[in-house]
Amino acid sequence: MNEKDKAILNRLMREHEGIFGASRVTMVALRAFIESLEELDCPAEQLRNQCMELTGAIKNTHPKVIPLIHLIEEFESEMEPYFGGNTQEVKEKAREILQAKHDRLQAKSGKIIERGLTCVDPDDTIVVHTVNMNVISILSLAHQVMNKDIKVILLQQNQAITSRIINQLRMSDVRHETVPEYALNHFIGRANKMFCAALSITADSQVVAPVGTANITSLCHFHKIPVYLFANTLKFAHGQAADQRIHRETITQATDADSYELTTYSHDKMDLELVDFLVTEDGIFPKEEIPGYIDALHSRKD
Amino acid sequence: MHGALLPIIVFVLVYVAITFELLNKAVAAMLGVMVLLTLHVITEHTAIELIDFETIMLLLGMMSIVAILRKSGFFTIISVKIAELTKGSPLKILILFSVVTAVMSAFLDNVTTVLIIIPIVIELTAGMGLDPKIYVISQAVISNIGGTATLIGDPPNIIIGSKVGLTFNQFMFNLTPPVIICFLVALGFIWLTNRSKFKPINTDLTKIFSVQLLLEKIRHNYLDIRIDRIFLIKSLACLFLTILLFVTQTITKLSPGVVALLMAMVLFAISKVNVEEMLEEIEWSTLLFFAGLFILVGILEEKGVIEWIATHIFMQVGNNPYVMVLMVLWVSGIVSGFLDNIPFTITMIPIVRLMLESTPVPHNLLWWALALGACFGGNLTMIGASANIVSVGMAKRFKQDISFFQFMRFSAVITLLTLLMSSAYLMLYLWIVL
Numbered sequence: 001m002n003e004k005d006k007a008i009l010n011r012l013m014r015e016h017e018g019i020f021g022a023s024r025v026t027m028v029a030l031r032a033f034i035e036s037l038e039e040l041d042c043p044a045e046q047l048r049n050q051c052m053e054l055t056g057a058i059k060n061t062h063p064k065v066i067p068l069i070h071l072i073e074e075f076e077s078e079m080e081p082y083f084g085g086n087t088q089e090v091k092e093k094a095r096e097i098l099q100a101k102h103d104r105l106q107a108k109s110g111k112i113i114e115r116g117l118t119c120v121d122p123d124d125t126i127v128v129h130t131v132n133m134n135v136i137s138i139l140s141l142a143h144q145v146m147n148k149d150i151k152v153i154l155l156q157q158n159q160a161i162t163s164r165i166i167n168q169l170r171m172s173d174v175r176h177e178t179v180p181e182y183a184l185n186h187f188i189g190r191a192n193k194m195f196c197a198a199l200s201i202t203a204d205s206q207v208v209a210p211v212g213t214a215n216i217t218s219l220c221h222f223h224k225i226p227v228y229l230f231a232n233t234l235k236f237a238h239g240q241a242a243d244q245r246i247h248r249e250t251i252t253q254a255t256d257a258d259s260y261e262l263t264t265y266s267h268d269k270m271d272l273e274l275v276d277f278l279v280t281e282d283g284i285f286p287k288e289e290i291p292g293y294i295d296a297l298h299s300r301k302d
Numbered sequence: 303m304h305g306a307l308l309p310i311i312v313f314v315l316v317y318v319a320i321t322f323e324l325l326n327k328a329v330a331a332m333l334g335v336m337v338l339l340t341l342h343v344i345t346e347h348t349a350i351e352l353i354d355f356e357t358i359m360l361l362l363g364m365m366s367i368v369a370i371l372r373k374s375g376f377f378t379i380i381s382v383k384i385a386e387l388t389k390g391s392p393l394k395i396l397i398l399f400s401v402v403t404a405v406m407s408a409f410l411d412n413v414t415t416v417l418i419i420i421p422i423v424i425e426l427t428a429g430m431g432l433d434p435k436i437y438v439i440s441q442a443v444i445s446n447i448g449g450t451a452t453l454i455g456d457p458p459n460i461i462i463g464s465k466v467g468l469t470f471n472q473f474m475f476n477l478t479p480p481v482i483i484c485f486l487v488a489l490g491f492i493w494l495t496n497r498s499k500f501k502p503i504n505t506d507l508t509k510i511f512s513v514q515l516l517l518e519k520i521r522h523n524y525l526d527i528r529i530d531r532i533f534l535i536k537s538l539a540c541l542f543l544t545i546l547l548f549v550t551q552t553i554t555k556l557s558p559g560v561v562a563l564l565m566a567m568v569l570f571a572i573s574k575v576n577v578e579e580m581l582e583e584i585e586w587s588t589l590l591f592f593a594g595l596f597i598l599v600g601i602l603e604e605k606g607v608i609e610w611i612a613t614h615i616f617m618q619v620g621n622n623p624y625v626m627v628l629m630v631l632w633v634s635g636i637v638s639g640f641l642d643n644i645p646f647t648i649t650m651i652p653i654v655r656l657m658l659e660s661t662p663v664p665h666n667l668l669w670w671a672l673a674l675g676a677c678f679g680g681n682l683t684m685i686g687a688s689a690n691i692v693s694v695g696m697a698k699r700f701k702q703d704i705s706f707f708q709f710m711r712f713s714a715v716i717t718l719l720t721l722l723m724s725s726a727y728l729m730l731y732l733w734i735v736l
Binding site for chain 1: 389429430431504505506507508509510511512513514515516518519522523
């Protein structure tokens with residue numbers, strides 16, 4: 001795999017993560033893997049190398065998509081005994097394993113939504129920043145199915161992402177007000193909860209989350225607005241925050257008068273200390289229980 | 303040619319202003335008309351009589367139908383489906399998008415077609431790390447070729463059809479066969495000269511995976527709109543009915559202009575779109591440009607200038623129909639590559655009429671030569687057709703700069719090939735009918 005193809009894959013994964021969030025991008029990638037295998041035209045003896053090259057590329061994206069990496073690592077070990085078979089058999093087995101991973105993640109998301117619905121109370125005014133389909137589904141269902149009258153303060157990110165969230169909220173008839181991220185201070189008196197999501201939660205208790213999350217969460221934490229973090233158990237990484245390969249890019253900004261170099265990062269890092277409630281498929285964990293839960297989770301995995 | 307000097311000077315100045323983009327085209331043409339009206343060269347009543355309202359009605363009708371159809375999202379859905387069908391194969395991207403572009407251009411205007419197709423083609427090819435320029439240039443060129451196939455596909459055909467009274471079916475039966483051949487030749491040329499860039503990707507799992515992600519992104523970017531099915535069905539039904547009425551023109555005796563405007567009004571009425579918003583989509587300046595040119599050329603005709611050009615330039619080649627057909631084809635082809643083919647066609651119509659009066663050429667072959675030359679000639683340079691200019695402009699927005707010579711290196715050979723194929727077709731046709 002050459003550098004150009006690596007760069008293309010990295011960019012695409014990053015863009016998808018930005019648009020859909022980590023869980024959705026994982027599901028999209030698993031589906032893409034299945035469809036790609038169907039399209040692939042290569043002799044049986046090359047199948048293993050082709051699969052390993054792709055799984056290697058997926059595991060090395062910038063940033064790391066932790067839920068996808070966990071599932072791909074499982075796929076690698078589960079697939080290993082089958083690589084000797086004929087092309088069709090190998091492809092069929094790979095499809096079966098990948099589909100099972102996809103369904104498992106979908107089930108985890110379903111459980112998080114279920115738990116998340118209990119975090120919404122009537123008359124809540126909830127600050128939402130992250131494009132995360134689980135969070136949006138929780139808000140939509142809380143209003144549409146459970147008839148909870150809520151209001152969402154939607155913090156604007158890039159226009160395409162914000163429009164996508166607005167469309168979802170409109171379709172569910174959820175009351176919402178969209179404001180720039182930097183204007184949240186005007187709503188501090190009115191908001192009573194903040195919902196966010198993450199790309200990963202690292203072993204050193206850092207949350208890798210969409211750009212802007214760290215600032216917003218700090219502000220909410222400072223003003224004692226409870227922060228709810230929604231993350232399935234596949235998002236917990238064994239590595240440190242520094243190993244998450246957050247993409248750093250320096251671009252030249254030109255104005256009529258001058259030009260300057262601007263350094264940007266694909267994601268934020270923030271301390272898990274800022275989170276008041278961690279919501280996973282296992283349950284809702286208040287701040288004081290989070291370290292114990294994470295330790296138990298890691299030992300369970302190990 | 304008594305009193306012709308002033309109209310000639312005004313006409314030349316208008317042509318210069320249009321060619322070198324010194325003024326907006328519509329403003330240049332109408333300013334020329336106003337100067338002649340102010341100087342009492344003609345009266346306002348004569349000026350109005352010189353406008354070919356059949357052409358204006360056809361253009362207005364088709365522009366309205368296309369504006370509503372675009373709003374329905376139908377063409378975007380088709381483009382995304384085509385992107386999915388290609389599965390990232392560079393050759394399939396070229397072939398499938400070219401087929402869609404050609405078919406769409408035959409029934410819609412070329413600019414609308416490239417506005418829909420080019421962004422998706424660029425997103426797909428650039429996203430895969432391919433060079434989008436080849437694809438952009440080929441879609442622009444193909445849109446001009448496809449537009450030649452029908453009466454409503456390209457402005458020169460609309461003008462010829464309306465002013466000469468040729469039917470939709472006549473255009474289809476006489477121009478679609480050479481257009482299909484030219485389309486295949488153009489595609490073959492693009493493939494032959496860039497074979498290394500069209501290698502399949504289905505032997506590389508990682509590349510196929512990237513394409514799948516890219517297609518998901520395209521689906522999300524372009525199909526994340528609410529589709530109103532009823533509105534979509536009504537729009538498509540009206541387009542289908544419009545084409546049906548064009549095809550049955552000899553039975554209904556309804557001219558294309560009447561059909562187009564009638565169906566546009568029906569669509570406005572039944573689709574319940576915001577009429578004001580839709581009317582903003584109509585290219586009023588193009589309609590004004592056409593009206594102005596009809597008046598300017600009409601004055602030249604009245605003053606005997608057109609007759610003089612026909613007698614002293616075009617008829618000098620003698621009355622051999624083979625030579626006449628070839629001359630109209632090649633002159634139209636070359637001139638349309640550098641000048642706007644709309645004023646050129648409007649100017650050429652009375653000239654061709656006079657040529658036919660002196661030496662009748664059967665089966666409207668001179669008109670087909672003019673249509674093929676004026677439409678295919680637009681491919682000669684980047685400025686030869688509006689679709690080329692729009693395509694290059696859109697590529698620039700996606701940070702893909704295409705220079706005048708980059709475009710011409712491709713398009714000039716294709717123009718030469720298509721004009722050669724047209725010559726062969728017209729010669730064979732003439733040989734059979736004579």
